[in-house]
Amino acid sequence: MTRALWTHLAKELRIEWRSLDAFVSMLFFSLLVVVLFSIAFDPSGEFSRQIAGAVLSVATLFASVSALNQSWAREIRHEVLDAQRMAPSAGADLFLAKVIANFLFVTIVQLILAPVFLVFYNLHILGEGWLLALVLPLGTWALVLLGTFFAALSIRSRNRELLLSLILFPIFIPALLAMVRASTFILTGESDPMLWIKLLVGYDIIYTTVSLLLFDVVFQAE
Amino acid sequence: MKKIAFGFYATLTIALLLWGFYQAIYVAPDEATMHEVQRIFYYHVPSAISAFLFFAISLVGSIGYLTYRRSQPDRAQAADAWALAGAEVGVVFCTVVLITGPLWARRAWGIWWTWDARLTTTLLLWLIYMSYLLLRRFAAGPQVRTLAAVLGIFGALDVPIVYMSNRWWRTQHPAPVFGGGEDSGIKDPAMLHAFNWNLLAWIAWGLLILALRYRVERRQQKIDEQRQQKALEA
Numbered sequence: 001m002t003r004a005l006w007t008h009l010a011k012e013l014r015i016e017w018r019s020l021d022a023f024v025s026m027l028f029f030s031l032l033v034v035v036l037f038s039i040a041f042d043p044s045g046e047f048s049r050q051i052a053g054a055v056l057s058v059a060t061l062f063a064s065v066s067a068l069n070q071s072w073a074r075e076i077r078h079e080v081l082d083a084q085r086m087a088p089s090a091g092a093d094l095f096l097a098k099v100i101a102n103f104l105f106v107t108i109v110q111l112i113l114a115p116v117f118l119v120f121y122n123l124h125i126l127g128e129g130w131l132l133a134l135v136l137p138l139g140t141w142a143l144v145l146l147g148t149f150f151a152a153l154s155i156r157s158r159n160r161e162l163l164l165s166l167i168l169f170p171i172f173i174p175a176l177l178a179m180v181r182a183s184t185f186i187l188t189g190e191s192d193p194m195l196w197i198k199l200l201v202g203y204d205i206i207y208t209t210v211s212l213l214l215f216d217v218v219f220q221a222e
Numbered sequence: 223m224k225k226i227a228f229g230f231y232a233t234l235t236i237a238l239l240l241w242g243f244y245q246a247i248y249v250a251p252d253e254a255t256m257h258e259v260q261r262i263f264y265y266h267v268p269s270a271i272s273a274f275l276f277f278a279i280s281l282v283g284s285i286g287y288l289t290y291r292r293s294q295p296d297r298a299q300a301a302d303a304w305a306l307a308g309a310e311v312g313v314v315f316c317t318v319v320l321i322t323g324p325l326w327a328r329r330a331w332g333i334w335w336t337w338d339a340r341l342t343t344t345l346l347l348w349l350i351y352m353s354y355l356l357l358r359r360f361a362a363g364p365q366v367r368t369l370a371a372v373l374g375i376f377g378a379l380d381v382p383i384v385y386m387s388n389r390w391w392r393t394q395h396p397a398p399v400f401g402g403g404e405d406s407g408i409k410d411p412a413m414l415h416a417f418n419w420n421l422l423a424w425i426a427w428g429l430l431i432l433a434l435r436y437r438v439e440r441r442q443q444k445i446d447e448q449r450q451q452k453a454l455e456a
Contacts, residue, residue: 088258153369157361170349171376174383199387206379214372217288221368 002039004089008097015074016105022067027109033059033117038120046188048121053183055111056117056136057176061143064106067163068147071098072155072200081155091219092212095148102144103137110136135186135193139179139198143205146172149211153218175203228433232246235430238423243417249415259329263418266322268424270344272313276428277351277378280308284374287367299443302367305374306358307435309351311428316348350377 015165041047075081084094102154103192117123125132147168181197246264253260283305290298323341324334335341354377358370 021265095307096256130456150373153372154357154361155365156365157357159360163357163360167353167373170346170353171347171380174387177387199383206383207376210376211380214375217368218372 002089002093004093008094009100011105012097016101020130022070022102022107023109026063026067026105027112030063030109030190033062034113034116035176043121048123049187052117052121052123054180054185055121057181059113059141060106060110060140061172061176062076063109063170064102064143064147064169066161067105068102068109068144069152069161069164071102071148072151073160076155084191085220086131089171091216092132095152095215095219097212098185098189099141099148100146101218102148103141106140106144107137122217123187125187127186127193128189129186131186131193131197134182135179135182135200139175139182140195142175142179142200142204143172145204145207145211149215149218152215175200175221180187231426232430235322235423235426238426240421242420242423245416246334250413251410253413256330259326262322262326264420265419265424266326268421269315269318269322270423272424272428273312273319273344273347274310275425276308276315276432278308279346279432280305280312280351280374281378283308284371284378287371290369298456299367300440302371303436303439303443305371307432307441309354309374309434313348313351313355314431315424316351316426319344319381320348339380341386346384347381349379353377427442 034055037051037059041051043051072081075084085091116144149163150168151160151164154160154167157163178196178199182200183192185191185193185196242264246261250261250264252258275345283301283303285302287298287305290301323344327336328334354370354373358366362367
Protein backbone atom coordinates (compact mmCIF):
# COMPACT_ATOMS: atom_id res chain seq x y z
CA MET A 1 0.00 0.00 0.00
CA THR A 2 1.81 3.06 -1.20
CA ARG A 3 0.81 6.68 -0.70
CA ALA A 4 0.15 7.10 -4.41
CA LEU A 5 -2.43 4.33 -4.22
CA TRP A 6 -4.25 6.07 -1.36
CA THR A 7 -4.19 9.39 -3.19
CA HIS A 8 -5.65 7.82 -6.32
CA LEU A 9 -8.26 5.94 -4.31
CA ALA A 10 -9.33 9.05 -2.39
CA LYS A 11 -9.59 10.92 -5.71
CA GLU A 12 -11.73 8.20 -7.31
CA LEU A 13 -14.08 8.03 -4.33
CA ARG A 14 -14.37 11.81 -4.12
CA ILE A 15 -15.22 12.16 -7.83
CA GLU A 16 -17.88 9.47 -7.57
CA TRP A 17 -19.29 10.90 -4.33
CA ARG A 18 -19.75 14.31 -5.93
CA SER A 19 -21.62 13.10 -9.02
CA LEU A 20 -22.80 9.55 -8.20
CA ASP A 21 -23.12 9.10 -12.00
CA ALA A 22 -21.69 5.60 -12.26
CA PHE A 23 -23.35 4.41 -9.07
CA VAL A 24 -26.88 5.54 -9.89
CA SER A 25 -26.74 4.29 -13.47
CA MET A 26 -25.40 0.89 -12.35
CA LEU A 27 -28.03 0.53 -9.66
CA PHE A 28 -30.92 1.42 -11.93
CA PHE A 29 -29.62 -0.66 -14.82
CA SER A 30 -29.18 -3.81 -12.75
CA LEU A 31 -32.60 -3.28 -11.21
CA LEU A 32 -34.01 -3.13 -14.74
CA VAL A 33 -32.25 -6.35 -15.71
CA VAL A 34 -33.66 -8.11 -12.64
CA VAL A 35 -37.18 -6.92 -13.44
CA LEU A 36 -36.81 -7.87 -17.12
CA PHE A 37 -35.64 -11.38 -16.24
CA SER A 38 -38.38 -11.95 -13.71
CA ILE A 39 -40.99 -10.88 -16.25
CA ALA A 40 -39.42 -13.04 -18.97
CA PHE A 41 -39.08 -16.19 -16.81
CA ASP A 42 -41.93 -15.75 -14.33
CA PRO A 43 -39.92 -17.47 -11.59
CA SER A 44 -41.37 -19.29 -8.63
CA GLY A 45 -40.21 -21.81 -5.99
CA GLU A 46 -37.54 -24.25 -7.09
CA PHE A 47 -37.10 -22.64 -10.50
CA SER A 48 -36.34 -19.22 -9.03
CA ARG A 49 -33.59 -20.76 -6.90
CA GLN A 50 -32.13 -22.34 -10.03
CA ILE A 51 -31.83 -19.09 -11.97
CA ALA A 52 -31.44 -16.38 -9.31
CA GLY A 53 -27.65 -16.76 -9.05
CA ALA A 54 -27.25 -16.54 -12.81
CA VAL A 55 -29.53 -13.50 -13.09
CA LEU A 56 -27.67 -11.64 -10.33
CA SER A 57 -24.27 -12.40 -11.93
CA VAL A 58 -25.36 -11.37 -15.42
CA ALA A 59 -27.10 -8.24 -14.12
CA THR A 60 -23.89 -7.22 -12.35
CA LEU A 61 -21.89 -7.95 -15.48
CA PHE A 62 -24.03 -5.79 -17.74
CA ALA A 63 -24.36 -2.97 -15.24
CA SER A 64 -20.66 -2.71 -14.48
CA VAL A 65 -19.58 -2.58 -18.13
CA SER A 66 -21.17 0.85 -18.54
CA ALA A 67 -19.59 2.18 -15.35
CA LEU A 68 -16.14 0.78 -16.13
CA ASN A 69 -15.99 2.67 -19.40
CA GLN A 70 -16.79 5.89 -17.56
CA SER A 71 -14.02 5.38 -15.07
CA TRP A 72 -11.37 5.83 -17.79
CA ALA A 73 -13.35 8.03 -20.15
CA ARG A 74 -13.44 10.88 -17.66
CA GLU A 75 -9.63 10.90 -17.59
CA ILE A 76 -9.54 11.80 -21.28
CA ARG A 77 -10.97 15.29 -20.80
CA HIS A 78 -8.31 17.99 -20.30
CA GLU A 79 -5.61 15.42 -21.20
CA VAL A 80 -5.61 14.03 -17.67
CA LEU A 81 -4.66 10.61 -18.99
CA ASP A 82 -1.48 11.98 -20.57
CA ALA A 83 -0.65 13.80 -17.35
CA GLN A 84 -1.08 10.54 -15.43
CA ARG A 85 1.22 8.84 -17.88
CA MET A 86 3.95 11.41 -17.27
CA ALA A 87 3.55 11.32 -13.49
CA PRO A 88 6.44 9.59 -11.67
CA SER A 89 4.16 7.21 -9.73
CA ALA A 90 3.69 3.68 -11.08
CA GLY A 91 0.71 3.09 -13.37
CA ALA A 92 -0.18 0.00 -11.34
CA ASP A 93 -1.12 2.27 -8.40
CA LEU A 94 -3.63 4.15 -10.51
CA PHE A 95 -5.00 0.89 -11.87
CA LEU A 96 -5.35 -0.76 -8.48
CA ALA A 97 -7.04 2.34 -7.04
CA LYS A 98 -9.58 2.29 -9.85
CA VAL A 99 -10.20 -1.43 -9.35
CA ILE A 100 -10.75 -1.00 -5.61
CA ALA A 101 -13.07 1.99 -6.13
CA ASN A 102 -15.13 0.19 -8.77
CA PHE A 103 -15.21 -2.93 -6.61
CA LEU A 104 -16.72 -0.88 -3.77
CA PHE A 105 -19.35 0.64 -6.07
CA VAL A 106 -20.41 -2.71 -7.53
CA THR A 107 -20.48 -4.34 -4.09
CA ILE A 108 -22.73 -1.59 -2.71
CA VAL A 109 -25.03 -2.04 -5.71
CA GLN A 110 -25.21 -5.78 -4.98
CA LEU A 111 -25.95 -5.16 -1.31
CA ILE A 112 -28.86 -2.91 -2.23
CA LEU A 113 -30.02 -5.35 -4.87
CA ALA A 114 -29.96 -8.44 -2.61
CA PRO A 115 -33.19 -7.67 -0.65
CA VAL A 116 -34.95 -6.72 -3.89
CA PHE A 117 -33.92 -10.12 -5.19
CA LEU A 118 -35.26 -11.98 -2.19
CA VAL A 119 -38.60 -10.22 -2.65
CA PHE A 120 -38.97 -10.47 -6.43
CA TYR A 121 -37.86 -14.08 -6.69
CA ASN A 122 -39.44 -15.25 -3.42
CA LEU A 123 -36.10 -16.75 -2.51
CA HIS A 124 -35.64 -19.12 0.34
CA ILE A 125 -32.00 -20.11 0.67
CA LEU A 126 -31.56 -23.85 1.24
CA GLY A 127 -27.75 -24.07 1.42
CA GLU A 128 -25.31 -22.16 3.57
CA GLY A 129 -26.23 -18.55 2.87
CA TRP A 130 -23.14 -16.98 4.43
CA LEU A 131 -21.00 -18.48 1.64
CA LEU A 132 -22.62 -15.96 -0.71
CA ALA A 133 -20.61 -13.32 1.16
CA LEU A 134 -17.53 -15.12 -0.21
CA VAL A 135 -18.72 -15.96 -3.72
CA LEU A 136 -20.09 -12.57 -4.73
CA PRO A 137 -17.03 -10.49 -3.72
CA LEU A 138 -14.68 -12.99 -5.42
CA GLY A 139 -16.71 -12.94 -8.64
CA THR A 140 -17.10 -9.16 -8.51
CA TRP A 141 -13.36 -8.73 -8.01
CA ALA A 142 -12.65 -10.84 -11.13
CA LEU A 143 -15.19 -8.83 -13.13
CA VAL A 144 -14.04 -5.39 -11.99
CA LEU A 145 -10.35 -6.25 -12.32
CA LEU A 146 -10.62 -7.51 -15.90
CA GLY A 147 -13.14 -4.82 -16.81
CA THR A 148 -10.96 -1.98 -15.58
CA PHE A 149 -7.93 -3.49 -17.34
CA PHE A 150 -9.70 -3.93 -20.67
CA ALA A 151 -11.37 -0.52 -20.41
CA ALA A 152 -7.88 0.99 -20.17
CA LEU A 153 -6.84 -1.20 -23.10
CA SER A 154 -9.68 -0.13 -25.36
CA ILE A 155 -9.88 3.52 -24.28
CA ARG A 156 -8.06 4.92 -27.30
CA SER A 157 -9.85 2.87 -29.96
CA ARG A 158 -12.84 3.49 -32.13
CA ASN A 159 -16.22 2.51 -30.59
CA ARG A 160 -14.60 1.71 -27.24
CA GLU A 161 -17.91 1.03 -25.46
CA LEU A 162 -18.62 -1.92 -27.71
CA LEU A 163 -15.03 -3.13 -27.79
CA LEU A 164 -14.90 -3.45 -23.99
CA SER A 165 -17.79 -5.93 -23.99
CA LEU A 166 -16.35 -7.80 -26.95
CA ILE A 167 -13.02 -8.50 -25.28
CA LEU A 168 -14.22 -8.72 -21.66
CA PHE A 169 -17.03 -11.27 -22.02
CA PRO A 170 -15.08 -14.19 -23.56
CA ILE A 171 -12.27 -13.99 -21.03
CA PHE A 172 -14.66 -13.54 -18.11
CA ILE A 173 -16.70 -16.68 -18.96
CA PRO A 174 -14.89 -19.14 -16.62
CA ALA A 175 -15.29 -16.77 -13.65
CA LEU A 176 -18.94 -16.23 -14.57
CA LEU A 177 -19.47 -19.99 -14.74
CA ALA A 178 -17.85 -20.48 -11.33
CA MET A 179 -19.85 -17.59 -9.83
CA VAL A 180 -23.14 -18.91 -11.23
CA ARG A 181 -22.50 -22.53 -10.23
CA ALA A 182 -21.39 -21.63 -6.72
CA SER A 183 -24.31 -19.29 -6.03
CA THR A 184 -26.83 -21.76 -7.50
CA PHE A 185 -25.46 -24.57 -5.29
CA ILE A 186 -25.71 -22.29 -2.25
CA LEU A 187 -29.30 -21.31 -3.06
CA THR A 188 -30.50 -24.84 -3.84
CA GLY A 189 -28.26 -26.66 -1.34
CA GLU A 190 -27.86 -29.45 -3.91
CA SER A 191 -24.12 -29.94 -3.67
CA ASP A 192 -20.94 -28.46 -2.28
CA PRO A 193 -19.87 -25.15 -3.87
CA MET A 194 -16.30 -25.27 -2.49
CA LEU A 195 -14.75 -26.49 -5.76
CA TRP A 196 -16.13 -23.45 -7.60
CA ILE A 197 -15.07 -21.07 -4.84
CA LYS A 198 -11.54 -22.46 -5.15
CA LEU A 199 -11.65 -21.90 -8.90
CA LEU A 200 -12.70 -18.28 -8.31
CA VAL A 201 -9.83 -17.77 -5.85
CA GLY A 202 -7.36 -19.21 -8.37
CA TYR A 203 -8.78 -17.09 -11.18
CA ASP A 204 -8.55 -13.94 -9.05
CA ILE A 205 -4.96 -14.63 -8.03
CA ILE A 206 -3.78 -15.39 -11.57
CA TYR A 207 -5.41 -12.40 -13.21
CA THR A 208 -4.61 -9.92 -10.42
CA THR A 209 -0.94 -10.81 -10.77
CA VAL A 210 -0.89 -10.64 -14.56
CA SER A 211 -2.87 -7.40 -14.69
CA LEU A 212 -0.57 -5.64 -12.24
CA LEU A 213 2.46 -6.87 -14.18
CA LEU A 214 1.16 -5.89 -17.61
CA PHE A 215 -0.73 -2.72 -16.78
CA ASP A 216 2.21 -0.38 -17.35
CA VAL A 217 2.74 -1.93 -20.78
CA VAL A 218 -0.85 -1.09 -21.77
CA PHE A 219 -0.84 2.27 -20.06
CA GLN A 220 2.36 3.45 -21.71
CA ALA A 221 1.59 1.92 -25.13
CA GLU A 222 2.28 4.40 -27.88
CA MET B 223 15.75 -19.67 -55.43
CA LYS B 224 13.33 -18.72 -52.67
CA LYS B 225 10.48 -18.70 -55.16
CA ILE B 226 11.35 -22.17 -56.47
CA ALA B 227 11.55 -23.58 -52.94
CA PHE B 228 8.22 -22.00 -52.12
CA GLY B 229 6.59 -23.37 -55.28
CA PHE B 230 7.99 -26.82 -54.54
CA TYR B 231 6.64 -26.69 -50.99
CA ALA B 232 3.20 -25.54 -52.19
CA THR B 233 3.01 -28.36 -54.75
CA LEU B 234 4.11 -30.90 -52.16
CA THR B 235 1.44 -29.66 -49.74
CA ILE B 236 -1.32 -29.97 -52.32
CA ALA B 237 -0.11 -33.47 -53.24
CA LEU B 238 -0.17 -34.38 -49.53
CA LEU B 239 -3.71 -33.09 -49.20
CA LEU B 240 -4.87 -35.17 -52.16
CA TRP B 241 -3.09 -38.24 -50.81
CA GLY B 242 -4.63 -37.66 -47.39
CA PHE B 243 -8.07 -37.36 -48.94
CA TYR B 244 -7.56 -40.64 -50.82
CA GLN B 245 -6.38 -42.37 -47.65
CA ALA B 246 -9.24 -41.06 -45.52
CA ILE B 247 -12.09 -41.70 -47.93
CA TYR B 248 -11.02 -44.84 -49.87
CA VAL B 249 -8.26 -46.69 -47.99
CA ALA B 250 -9.20 -46.39 -44.32
CA PRO B 251 -11.53 -49.23 -43.22
CA ASP B 252 -15.14 -48.74 -42.24
CA GLU B 253 -15.62 -48.13 -38.52
CA ALA B 254 -17.64 -50.83 -36.74
CA THR B 255 -20.25 -48.71 -34.90
CA MET B 256 -20.27 -45.32 -36.63
CA HIS B 257 -19.57 -46.39 -40.24
CA GLU B 258 -18.99 -43.64 -42.82
CA VAL B 259 -19.60 -40.74 -40.43
CA GLN B 260 -16.43 -41.66 -38.59
CA ARG B 261 -14.35 -40.51 -41.57
CA ILE B 262 -14.92 -36.90 -40.55
CA PHE B 263 -12.52 -37.75 -37.72
CA TYR B 264 -9.63 -37.54 -40.23
CA TYR B 265 -10.45 -33.86 -40.72
CA HIS B 266 -11.82 -32.91 -37.31
CA VAL B 267 -8.87 -34.01 -35.16
CA PRO B 268 -6.03 -32.76 -37.42
CA SER B 269 -7.81 -29.38 -37.58
CA ALA B 270 -8.09 -29.27 -33.80
CA ILE B 271 -4.39 -30.10 -33.37
CA SER B 272 -3.47 -27.49 -36.01
CA ALA B 273 -5.64 -24.84 -34.32
CA PHE B 274 -3.84 -25.34 -31.01
CA LEU B 275 -0.47 -25.28 -32.79
CA PHE B 276 -1.20 -21.97 -34.53
CA PHE B 277 -2.61 -20.36 -31.39
CA ALA B 278 0.61 -21.39 -29.67
CA ILE B 279 2.59 -19.69 -32.46
CA SER B 280 0.44 -16.59 -31.91
CA LEU B 281 1.18 -16.65 -28.18
CA VAL B 282 4.93 -16.96 -28.78
CA GLY B 283 4.68 -14.04 -31.24
CA SER B 284 2.85 -11.92 -28.65
CA ILE B 285 5.43 -12.61 -25.95
CA GLY B 286 8.21 -11.95 -28.48
CA TYR B 287 6.71 -8.60 -29.39
CA LEU B 288 6.48 -7.45 -25.77
CA THR B 289 10.05 -8.63 -25.13
CA TYR B 290 11.70 -6.91 -28.08
CA ARG B 291 9.48 -3.89 -28.61
CA ARG B 292 11.98 -1.45 -27.05
CA SER B 293 15.33 -3.08 -27.76
CA GLN B 294 14.93 -4.48 -31.29
CA PRO B 295 12.01 -2.84 -33.12
CA ASP B 296 12.44 -4.83 -36.32
CA ARG B 297 12.47 -8.18 -34.60
CA ALA B 298 9.46 -7.07 -32.55
CA GLN B 299 7.54 -6.23 -35.74
CA ALA B 300 8.34 -9.66 -37.16
CA ALA B 301 7.09 -11.25 -33.93
CA ASP B 302 3.91 -9.20 -34.20
CA ALA B 303 3.38 -10.41 -37.78
CA TRP B 304 3.75 -14.02 -36.55
CA ALA B 305 1.24 -13.34 -33.76
CA LEU B 306 -1.33 -11.95 -36.20
CA ALA B 307 -0.79 -14.67 -38.82
CA GLY B 308 -0.95 -17.41 -36.17
CA ALA B 309 -4.19 -16.06 -34.74
CA GLU B 310 -5.83 -15.77 -38.17
CA VAL B 311 -4.88 -19.25 -39.38
CA GLY B 312 -5.77 -20.68 -35.96
CA VAL B 313 -9.24 -19.13 -36.11
CA VAL B 314 -9.81 -20.72 -39.53
CA PHE B 315 -8.83 -24.19 -38.26
CA CYS B 316 -10.90 -23.63 -35.12
CA THR B 317 -13.89 -22.78 -37.31
CA VAL B 318 -13.41 -26.04 -39.22
CA VAL B 319 -13.37 -27.94 -35.92
CA LEU B 320 -16.56 -26.21 -34.76
CA ILE B 321 -18.32 -27.04 -38.03
CA THR B 322 -17.20 -30.66 -38.45
CA GLY B 323 -17.84 -31.47 -34.76
CA PRO B 324 -21.60 -30.86 -34.75
CA LEU B 325 -21.94 -32.66 -38.13
CA TRP B 326 -20.50 -35.77 -36.53
CA ALA B 327 -22.29 -35.29 -33.20
CA ARG B 328 -25.70 -35.15 -34.88
CA ARG B 329 -25.19 -38.72 -36.14
CA ALA B 330 -23.23 -40.16 -33.22
CA TRP B 331 -24.96 -38.52 -30.23
CA GLY B 332 -28.23 -37.46 -31.85
CA ILE B 333 -27.62 -33.81 -30.88
CA TRP B 334 -25.75 -31.00 -32.62
CA TRP B 335 -24.12 -29.46 -29.60
CA THR B 336 -23.54 -30.05 -25.90
CA TRP B 337 -21.80 -27.87 -23.30
CA ASP B 338 -19.04 -30.36 -22.70
CA ALA B 339 -15.47 -29.58 -21.59
CA ARG B 340 -13.73 -29.79 -24.92
CA LEU B 341 -16.57 -28.28 -26.94
CA THR B 342 -16.86 -25.29 -24.63
CA THR B 343 -13.10 -24.82 -24.52
CA THR B 344 -12.87 -24.83 -28.30
CA LEU B 345 -15.79 -22.43 -28.66
CA LEU B 346 -14.27 -20.11 -26.07
CA LEU B 347 -10.89 -20.28 -27.76
CA TRP B 348 -12.61 -19.24 -30.97
CA LEU B 349 -14.41 -16.37 -29.21
CA ILE B 350 -11.21 -15.14 -27.54
CA TYR B 351 -9.21 -15.09 -30.76
CA MET B 352 -12.09 -13.48 -32.64
CA SER B 353 -12.07 -10.71 -30.03
CA TYR B 354 -8.30 -10.50 -30.54
CA LEU B 355 -8.79 -9.98 -34.28
CA LEU B 356 -11.58 -7.45 -33.61
CA LEU B 357 -9.30 -5.49 -31.29
CA ARG B 358 -6.69 -5.34 -34.05
CA ARG B 359 -9.34 -4.02 -36.38
CA PHE B 360 -10.86 -1.39 -34.08
CA ALA B 361 -7.84 -0.03 -32.25
CA ALA B 362 -5.91 2.31 -34.52
CA GLY B 363 -2.30 3.46 -34.56
CA PRO B 364 0.96 1.76 -33.62
CA GLN B 365 -0.14 1.01 -30.04
CA VAL B 366 -2.47 -1.67 -31.39
CA ARG B 367 0.44 -4.13 -31.49
CA THR B 368 1.15 -3.75 -27.78
CA LEU B 369 -2.53 -3.95 -26.85
CA ALA B 370 -3.09 -7.01 -29.01
CA ALA B 371 -0.02 -8.75 -27.55
CA VAL B 372 -1.35 -8.19 -24.01
CA LEU B 373 -4.80 -9.47 -24.96
CA GLY B 374 -3.17 -12.50 -26.63
CA ILE B 375 -1.44 -13.39 -23.36
CA PHE B 376 -4.62 -12.85 -21.32
CA GLY B 377 -6.57 -15.06 -23.71
CA ALA B 378 -4.00 -17.86 -23.66
CA LEU B 379 -4.05 -17.86 -19.84
CA ASP B 380 -7.79 -18.41 -19.94
CA VAL B 381 -7.63 -21.66 -21.92
CA PRO B 382 -6.39 -24.01 -19.13
CA ILE B 383 -8.82 -22.40 -16.65
CA VAL B 384 -11.76 -22.93 -18.99
CA TYR B 385 -10.71 -26.49 -19.63
CA MET B 386 -10.45 -27.37 -15.93
CA SER B 387 -13.69 -25.61 -15.02
CA ASN B 388 -15.58 -27.46 -17.73
CA ARG B 389 -14.15 -30.81 -16.78
CA TRP B 390 -15.69 -30.33 -13.35
CA TRP B 391 -18.88 -29.18 -14.96
CA ARG B 392 -19.63 -32.01 -17.39
CA THR B 393 -17.95 -34.09 -20.05
CA GLN B 394 -19.51 -35.92 -22.95
CA HIS B 395 -16.84 -35.70 -25.66
CA PRO B 396 -15.23 -39.09 -26.35
CA ALA B 397 -12.19 -39.77 -24.15
CA PRO B 398 -8.95 -38.60 -25.73
CA VAL B 399 -8.00 -40.85 -28.63
CA PHE B 400 -4.31 -40.44 -27.87
CA GLY B 401 -2.86 -40.72 -24.38
CA GLY B 402 -6.26 -41.17 -22.78
CA GLY B 403 -5.52 -44.38 -20.89
CA GLU B 404 -5.47 -48.12 -21.38
CA ASP B 405 -8.06 -48.39 -24.13
CA SER B 406 -7.10 -45.29 -26.09
CA GLY B 407 -5.25 -45.11 -29.40
CA ILE B 408 -6.31 -46.15 -32.85
CA LYS B 409 -6.04 -49.93 -33.03
CA ASP B 410 -6.33 -50.42 -36.79
CA PRO B 411 -3.01 -49.60 -38.52
CA ALA B 412 -4.81 -48.52 -41.73
CA MET B 413 -6.83 -45.97 -39.78
CA LEU B 414 -3.73 -44.67 -38.01
CA HIS B 415 -2.05 -44.41 -41.40
CA ALA B 416 -4.86 -42.30 -42.85
CA PHE B 417 -4.95 -40.14 -39.75
CA ASN B 418 -1.21 -39.46 -39.79
CA TRP B 419 -1.20 -38.52 -43.48
CA ASN B 420 -4.06 -36.08 -42.93
CA LEU B 421 -2.43 -34.59 -39.86
CA LEU B 422 0.78 -34.02 -41.79
CA ALA B 423 -1.05 -32.60 -44.81
CA TRP B 424 -3.17 -30.13 -42.83
CA ILE B 425 -0.29 -28.88 -40.72
CA ALA B 426 1.76 -28.40 -43.91
CA TRP B 427 -1.15 -26.51 -45.48
CA GLY B 428 -1.53 -24.34 -42.37
CA LEU B 429 2.18 -23.51 -42.38
CA LEU B 430 1.95 -22.56 -46.05
CA ILE B 431 -0.90 -20.11 -45.38
CA LEU B 432 0.88 -18.87 -42.26
CA ALA B 433 4.02 -18.09 -44.27
CA LEU B 434 2.00 -16.27 -46.93
CA ARG B 435 0.08 -14.26 -44.36
CA TYR B 436 3.34 -13.40 -42.60
CA ARG B 437 4.89 -12.11 -45.83
CA VAL B 438 1.82 -9.98 -46.57
CA GLU B 439 1.83 -8.50 -43.06
CA ARG B 440 5.56 -7.72 -43.25
CA ARG B 441 5.04 -5.90 -46.54
CA GLN B 442 2.16 -3.97 -45.04
CA GLN B 443 4.42 -2.93 -42.18
CA LYS B 444 7.09 -1.74 -44.66
CA ILE B 445 4.48 0.25 -46.62
CA ASP B 446 3.18 1.87 -43.43
CA GLU B 447 6.73 2.78 -42.42
CA GLN B 448 7.47 4.36 -45.79
CA ARG B 449 4.24 6.32 -45.64
CA GLN B 450 5.14 7.65 -42.21
CA GLN B 451 8.61 8.55 -43.43
CA LYS B 452 7.14 10.44 -46.39
CA ALA B 453 4.67 12.27 -44.20
CA LEU B 454 7.53 13.33 -41.94
CA GLU B 455 9.65 14.54 -44.86
CA ALA B 456 6.83 16.45 -46.56
